[in-house]
Amino acid sequence: MKSKQFILAQRPQGMPDANTWQYQEAELPDLQDGQLLLQVEYLSMDPAMRGWMNDIKSYMPPVAIGEVMRAGGIGKVLESRDARFAEGDYVTGLTGVQNYAVVATDMVNKVDPSLAPLPRYLGTLGMPGMTAYFGLLETGQPKTGETVVVSGAAGAVGSVVGQIAKIKGCHTVGIAGGQDKCDYLINELGFDAAIDYKNTDINQGLKETCPKGVDVYFDNVGGEILDAVLTRINMHARIVICGAISQYNNAGPVQGPSNYLSLLVNRARMEGIVVMDNAANYASAAAEMAGWVAEGKLQAKEHVVAGLETFPDTFKMLFTGENFGKLVIQITDH
Amino acid sequence: MKSKQFILAQRPQGMPDANTWQYQEAELPDLQDGQLLLQVEYLSMDPAMRGWMNDIKSYMPPVAIGEVMRAGGIGKVLESRDARFAEGDYVTGLTGVQNYAVVATDMVNKVDPSLAPLPRYLGTLGMPGMTAYFGLLETGQPKTGETVVVSGAAGAVGSVVGQIAKIKGCHTVGIAGGQDKCDYLINELGFDAAIDYKNTDINQGLKETCPKGVDVYFDNVGGEILDAVLTRINMHARIVICGAISQYNNAGPVQGPSNYLSLLVNRARMEGIVVMDNAANYASAAAEMAGWVAEGKLQAKEHVVAGLETFPDTFKMLFTGENFGKLVIQITDH
Numbered sequence: 001m002k003s004k005q006f007i008l009a010q011r012p013q014g015m016p017d018a019n020t021w022q023y024q025e026a027e028l029p030d031l032q033d034g035q036l037l038l039q040v041e042y043l044s045m046d047p048a049m050r051g052w053m054n055d056i057k058s059y060m061p062p063v064a065i066g067e068v069m070r071a072g073g074i075g076k077v078l079e080s081r082d083a084r085f086a087e088g089d090y091v092t093g094l095t096g097v098q099n100y101a102v103v104a105t106d107m108v109n110k111v112d113p114s115l116a117p118l119p120r121y122l123g124t125l126g127m128p129g130m131t132a133y134f135g136l137l138e139t140g141q142p143k144t145g146e147t148v149v150v151s152g153a154a155g156a157v158g159s160v161v162g163q164i165a166k167i168k169g170c171h172t173v174g175i176a177g178g179q180d181k182c183d184y185l186i187n188e189l190g191f192d193a194a195i196d197y198k199n200t201d202i203n204q205g206l207k208e209t210c211p212k213g214v215d216v217y218f219d220n221v222g223g224e225i226l227d228a229v230l231t232r233i234n235m236h237a238r239i240v241i242c243g244a245i246s247q248y249n250n251a252g253p254v255q256g257p258s259n260y261l262s263l264l265v266n267r268a269r270m271e272g273i274v275v276m277d278n279a280a281n282y283a284s285a286a287a288e289m290a291g292w293v294a295e296g297k298l299q300a301k302e303h304v305v306a307g308l309e310t311f312p313d314t315f316k317m318l319f320t321g322e323n324f325g326k327l328v329i330q331i332t333d334h
Numbered sequence: 335m336k337s338k339q340f341i342l343a344q345r346p347q348g349m350p351d352a353n354t355w356q357y358q359e360a361e362l363p364d365l366q367d368g369q370l371l372l373q374v375e376y377l378s379m380d381p382a383m384r385g386w387m388n389d390i391k392s393y394m395p396p397v398a399i400g401e402v403m404r405a406g407g408i409g410k411v412l413e414s415r416d417a418r419f420a421e422g423d424y425v426t427g428l429t430g431v432q433n434y435a436v437v438a439t440d441m442v443n444k445v446d447p448s449l450a451p452l453p454r455y456l457g458t459l460g461m462p463g464m465t466a467y468f469g470l471l472e473t474g475q476p477k478t479g480e481t482v483v484v485s486g487a488a489g490a491v492g493s494v495v496g497q498i499a500k501i502k503g504c505h506t507v508g509i510a511g512g513q514d515k516c517d518y519l520i521n522e523l524g525f526d527a528a529i530d531y532k533n534t535d536i537n538q539g540l541k542e543t544c545p546k547g548v549d550v551y552f553d554n555v556g557g558e559i560l561d562a563v564l565t566r567i568n569m570h571a572r573i574v575i576c577g578a579i580s581q582y583n584n585a586g587p588v589q590g591p592s593n594y595l596s597l598l599v600n601r602a603r604m605e606g607i608v609v610m611d612n613a614a615n616y617a618s619a620a621a622e623m624a625g626w627v628a629e630g631k632l633q634a635k636e637h638v639v640a641g642l643e644t645f646p647d648t649f650k651m652l653f654t655g656e657n658f659g660k661l662v663i664q665i666t667d668h
Contacts, residue, residue, distance in 0.1 A: 058599045227590070241598045256561070256590030264575045264606030265392045272598030 001028045001037065004333070005098035006311050008063045011053055014251035015319065020053075021069060021097075021312055028102050031081050036108065038075030038091065038101045039334055042304075043311070044122035045327040046072065046156075047220075047318050050248040059274045068096035069311075072127060074111065074118050075101060085110070092121050097311050099331045109282075116293070117302070123156045123326030124300040125289065131242060131275040132160035132218075133285045137168075138278070139240045139271050140216040144169035147210050149229060152220030153194065154181035156326035157242060161218045162191050163298050170216070173209045175202070175225060177321040184324070189299055198321075202228045216240070222247045223255050230259035237268040249319055301325030306332050335362045335371065338667070339432035340645050342397045345387055348585035349653065354387075355403055355431075355646055362436050365415050370442065372409030372425065372435045373668055376638075377645070378456035379661040380406065380490075381554075381652050384582040393608045402430035403645075406461060408445065408452050409435060419444070426455050431645050433665050450627075451636070457490045457660030458634040459623065465576060465609040466494035466552075467619045471502075472612070473574045473605050474550040478503035481544050483563060486554030487528065488515035490660035491576060495552045496525050497632050504550070507543045509536070509559060511655040518658075523633055532655075536562040550574070556581045557589050564593035571602040583653055635659030640666050 002025050009022040031037055052070050055062050063070045073095030077085050082105040085091070093108030095101040111121040123129065135157075142148050148165035152158040153174025162185065165172040174185040174194045182194035195205035202225055206214070213234035219226050222244025233239070247254045263270060278285070292298040303325040305314045310329060317323045336359050343356040365371055386404050389396050397404045407429030411419050416439040419425070427442030429435040445455040457463065469491075476482050482499035486492040487508025496519065499506040508519040508528045516528035529539035536559055540548070547568040553560050556578025567573070581588045597604055612619070626632040637659040639648045644663060651657045 222595075241595070243598070244595055247595070253592045254595060256592035256594050258587045258590035260590050260594070260604070261556075261575070261578055261581075261588060261606070263604060264577070264608065267606050267608055267611060269603055269605040270594070270597060271603040272595070272601050274598065274601055277601060 001100055002026065003028050003098045003100040004308055005068045005096065007066055008053060008069050010065065011055060012249075015249040015316065016050075016053070016312065018312070023309070028100060031079060031102060033081045034105050035081050036077050036085055036091065036103050036105055037079040038095060038103060039078050040073045040075040040095045040099050040101055040331050042074045042119050042122060043095070043097060043308075043329040043331065044072035044126070045315055045318055045323070045329065046128070047243050047245045047248060049315065050319075059276070068098055070094055071097045072122060073101070074121055090118065092126060097308070099308055099334055115290075119302040119304060119326065119328045119330075120300055122328055123302055124160055124293070124298060125286065127275055128156035128326060129160050129289055130278065130282055130285055131273070132157045132164060133289060134275060134278040134281070135240045135242050135273045136161050136164050136216070136218055139273050140218060140238050142168050142170045142216045145171070146215035147171045147173065147212055147234075148216040148218070149173045149175065149206070149210065149214050150218040150220070151175040151225050151229075152243070152245060153185055153191070154324060155220060158218070158220055159185075159189055159301070159325075160298065163189055163292075165216070166190050166192075167292060167297055171210075171212070173206075175205075175221075181324060184301070197225060203231070206232045213237075218242060219244070221245050222257075226257050227259045230257055230262040233262055233266050233268050235266050235268070237266055239263075239268065239270040241270060241272040245319060303327045304330050306330045308333060335434055336360065337362050337432045337434040338642055339402045339430065342387060342399055342401055342403050344399065345389060346583075349583040350384075350387070350646065350650065352646070357643070362434060365413055365436060367415045368439050369415050370411050370419055370425065370437050370439055371413040372429060372437060373412050374407045374409040374429045374433050374435055374665050376408045376453050376456060377429070377431060377642075377663040377665065378406035378460070379649050379652055379657070379663065380462070381577050381579045381582060383649065384653075393610070402432055404428055405431045406456060407435070408455055424452065426460060431642070433642055433668055449624075453636040453638060453660065453662045453664075454634055456662055457636055458494055458627070458632060459620065461609055462490035462660060463494050463623055464612065464616055464619060465607070466491045466498060467623060468609060468612040468615070469574045469576050469607040470495050470498050470550070470552055473607050474552060474572050476502050476504045476550045479505070480549035481505045481507065481546055481568075482550040482552065483507045483509065483540070483544065483548050484552040484554070485509040485559050485563075486577070486579060487519055487525070488658060489554060492552070492554055493519075493523055493635070493659075494632065497523055497626075499550070500524050500526075501626060501631055505544075505546070507540075509539075509555075515658060518635070531559060537565070540566045547571075552576060553578070555579050556591075560591050561593045564591055564596040567596055567600050567602050569600050569602070571600055573602065573604040575604060575606040579653060637661045638664050640664045642667060
């Protein structure tokens with residue numbers, strides 16, 4: 001079976017460009033016991049993918065030069081060498097940026113296409129949703145009445161963070177780029193307030209929307225927004241470091257938070273999270289999230305771009321903020 | 335009663351200079367009930383004093399312009415308006431930079447000059463010791479066999495941090511400036527290793543002295559050393575932010591830790607501490623520390639400079655690293 005795929009051709013300095021990936025059609029390896037052949041239907045575009053391209057020690061090894069670009073995806077089983085999976089089942093896992101994939105069954109999870117649209121399993125009901133759930137509840141530990149601020153609030157993780165914060169009775173403020181996204185946060189997701197960082201002063205926005213200060217900050221962006229929030233935190237605040245999308249394409253060093261001594265003044269905590277650490281508890285989290293979805297408390301939005309060939313351009317939308325909702329590529333060409 | 339004192343004349347930009355403080359002799363206010371008149375014998379020189387001079391929100395209000403410069407001190411009671419204190423008692427508290435002081439009795443603690451030299455109550459047996467004790471044990475949570483790194487290791491706080499880490503069975507590494515201080519850490523305080531940041535490469539030093547990575551980092555200095563340690567932390571490491579002496583005299587912004595995303599990769603935590611939060615537990619901590627002193631497990635060194643008039647110059651020694659041991663001024667002129 002031939003697969004259409006993007007391989008990592010060279011490591012980018014800064015933003016990926018035309019030379020970063022190379023398109024090819026290559027023969028997939030023969031299927032072994034414990035593996036599945038998938039027809040990939042949707043690919044997940046995640047900021048973390050940018051980190052996987054750097055040749056540095058991280059929570060996963062970097063994608064090797066010449067290797068299929070790593071990405072989460074959702075696919076239909078065409079052939080199974082594991083009795084627990086049947087032809088026609090749908091699974092999520094790291095399929096890579098390609099239209100067919102061979103994956104190990106212990107690295108995928110079955111999903112039910114009758115319960116939710118498939119792309120949702122890459123967003124609210126997938127890793128971004130789990131990241132939001134565990135990052136906010138276990139590391140952020142929000143209490144009723146506290147103020148929770150989240151950046152990248154219209155994104156796949158941030159939108160879930162804010163909605164869970166509301167479910168937990170918090171004053172919830174989202175930071176997002178553009179009036180459309182801010183309106184969406186307030187009118188459709190039930191955030192109490194939103195700050196349009198592209199068109200308003202972030203410090204002033206925080207002052208107005210967080211009159212009682214910030215107790216939990218869930219950070220997806222880093223940079224100046226992290227620094228601004230640090231000036232508004234309360235005593236014993238919790239800052240959850242989930243990502244730093246503003247910094248991932250820096251050619252030079254990351255901009256460290258120059259206001260980090262606010263942690264000292266306020267006896268506050270800044271802690272990093274990686275969703276895989278909670279794998280043992282995904283099932284119970286998913287059940288609780290599904291309940292919220294059924295009750296209408298947890299809304300979701302996907303931004304679907306059609307065509308595997310769009311990958312290099314679609315991926316970059318994450319960093320310019322062009323996507324509105326969980327960004328996925330629908331693979332139409334099989 | 336006239337007191338010789340230094341008042342804050344203007345807020346420094348960067349390092350304090352000749353115009354920062356003004357010397358004066360001023361009449362003390364009349365003694366009220368619940369107050370003591372003290373003859374101040376020793377003043378504590380602490381990096382935190384630099385922060386108290388900035389007009390920003392912090393854990394204490396800033397010293398006002400025209401106010402006696404805030405400082406911890408130890409003094410002999412000359413006159414008491416509280417039955418719990420007698421003439422001749424010794425107390426510690428915020429006396430200010432002056433040779434006589436009027437203080438409220440609920441803001442001071444009695445000390446016993448027969449049990450330890452007086453300056454020790456400003457260092458190992460005082461706030462720096464308490465800071466080390468609670469910061470390391472409660473926030474750092476070192477476990478036997480883990481690697482604990484402390485910066486400013488020959489200072490009043492750092493030297494106690496390292497010794498308690500050893501008592502707890504940790505591999506203990508101190509970062510200090512100069513071979514003399516490093517020798518002292520290893521030969522007199524029992525550190526396992528020391529890194530002379532003034533004469534060796536800090537990254538190389540960390541690599542050599544922390545072969546198993548860093549589990550707890552107790553940071554007194556910030557800046558490049560914090561960034562270097564961030565590249566060597568282990569999974570679930572704890573970074574205790576006690577201070578950032580390298581940054582206190584910056585005229586520009588503080589240098590934020592550009593490697594802070596190591597917190598994410600390693601699911602690690604960075605948390606600020608302020609010793610006053612543990613006031614309710616000082617007594618039990620002091621008892622345990624006294625036991626370690628009696629067993630010879632907790633050594634201390636004070637650097638005594640004579641003369642109130644030396645204050646502006648003596649204070650600056652903290653930032654150049656000229657002091658070796660807890661820095662105190664002995665007030666000889668009454």
